[in-house]
Amino acid sequence: MKTIYSIENLHTILSGRTHSAFNRALLSNFRKNNILLTREQWTVLGVLWKNDGCTQQTLANQTSTDxxxxxxxxxxxxxxxxxERHPDTNDKRLKLIYLTPKGKSIEEEVLNVVNQTLKEAVKDIESERLQIxxxxxxxxxxxxxxxx
Amino acid sequence: MKTIYSIENLHTILSGRTHSAFNRALLSNFRKNNILLTREQWTVLGVLWKNDGCTQQTLANQTSTDxxxxxxxxxxxxxxxxxERHPDTNDKRLKLIYLTPKGKSIEEEVLNVVNQTLKEAVKDIESERLQIxxxxxxxxxxxxxxxx
DNA sequence: ATAATAAGGTTGTTTAAACAACTACAAAGA
DNA sequence: TCTTTGTAGTTGTTTAAACAACCTTATTAT
Structure with a gap:
């Protein structure tokens, strides 16, 4: 069983250490800007800002959350x-999720912090490598x- | 504010989607082999198999767990x-963590499943790209x- | 038309992440 | 010596991941 790469290094990548670091950094930057959201909550809002009124199932699919x-x-x-949850009148199984005015109003601020954090994360890294x-x-x- | 890469794609990488998929795959493969461990538990055992009897703080440092x-x-x-936890006799703050015979006995089996899962994960991917x-x-x- | 199947959501449970607050002990300094 | 500071580990709380079990409503098949 030949090993052409280091299994341990691989595991380090897939273990989620960097993912956790990003989560912490994002949460920290949110707090600094008085944004009380988690990364997961922001991800859901991110879908809604583009597709307001979609179902929970759609949110689940687009955010890889069960x-x-x-x-x-x-x-x-x-x-x-x-x-807010709005039950669909045609299909009573569905609940359509709509942003409130407050939910809409924070979009720009939140995206700024997210973009800023992503920039910090990939500082000095070539875009070709990021593409890979x-x-x-x-x-x-x-x-x-x-x-x- | 020029964007030279897609922020969204970047976020997808750092969001932990692939990490979660690996976690699920590993857990699934453990279950198929009747190994009742989580990824995090395995990671701790992985440190102990190389460094039995270390402190909890050492385990925390080496596994990026708080x-x-x-x-x-x-x-x-x-x-x-x-x-097993063994209080250190010299420094009463410390607890030294030792593998039991059972803990030692599962090493080979567990590592086989981990390696197998890592191989599945990186199937058909060039080692140069993994290195990047x-x-x-x-x-x-x-x-x-x-x-x- | 009715029964079986599928889809959308909710609830419950275990494990983990993050962080704050705490106890116990050790080391350093006055 | 005694006080302060630091280190090791524990407990509590909130949020999330994963998965099973469940309820309700739609759709499909007979």
Whole structure:
């Protein structure tokens, strides 16, 4: 069983250490700007800012969160008055999630902080290398998910 | 404010989607082999297999887990009879974590499943590109952590 | 038309991440 | 010596990940 790369280094990549660091940095930058959101909550809002009024299932698909996760994220976003659940009148199974005025109003501020944090993260890294990272991560994701 | 790469794609990388997929795949492969461990528990055991009897603080440093996290991981590993806490006689603050015979015995089996899962993950990906991913992730991690 | 199947959401449970607050002990300084 | 400071570990809380079980409503098949 020949090993052409270091398994340990690989595991370090996939273990989520850098992902956690990004999460911490983003949360810290949110707090500095008095934004009381988590990364996951922001991700949900990010979908809604482009596609207001979509279903929870759509949110689940577009954020790679499972259905129970979306239920709880929406619960918390509702408590903060950022979104509202509107039952669909045609299909009573569906709940359409709409941004409140408050939810709409924070878009620019939040995106600024997100972009700023991403810039910090990739400081001094060539875009060609980022492109390779992006493609490789997509391929790893496909390798792991499509075989099921 | 010029954007030379897609912020959205970047966020997808750093959001942890691929990391979660790897976690799921590893857990699934563990279950198929009747190994009742999580990725985090395995990571702790991985340190102990090389450095049995180290302190919880060492485990925290080497696994990028915070101290409360290690406390609970060790709690669970102790319940499964995989490790034991031994208070240090010289420095009464320290607790040295030792593998039990059971904890030692599963090393080969667990590492086989981990390696197998890593191979699935990076199937058909050139090692040069993995190297770039590794280096880039290290740099992102440094960018985010060293500025604090 | 009715039964079976599928889809959308919710609830419950375990494990982990992050952070604050705390206890116990050790080391350093006055 | 005694006080201060630092280190190691624990407990508590909120949020999220994963997964199973469940309820309700739609759709499909017979």
């Amino acid at each position: 259905k129970p996760g979306i239920t709880r994220l929406i619960d918390n976003l509702e408590k903060e008055n950022l979104v 990272v992006k493609e490789t991560f997509q391929q790893i994701y496909d390798n792991l998910e499509t075989k099921k | 101290k409360p996290g290690i406390t609970r991981l060790i709690d669970n590993l102790e319940k499964e009879n995989l490790v 991913v590794k280096e880039t992730f290290q740099q992102i991690y440094d960018n985010l952590e060293t500025k604090k």
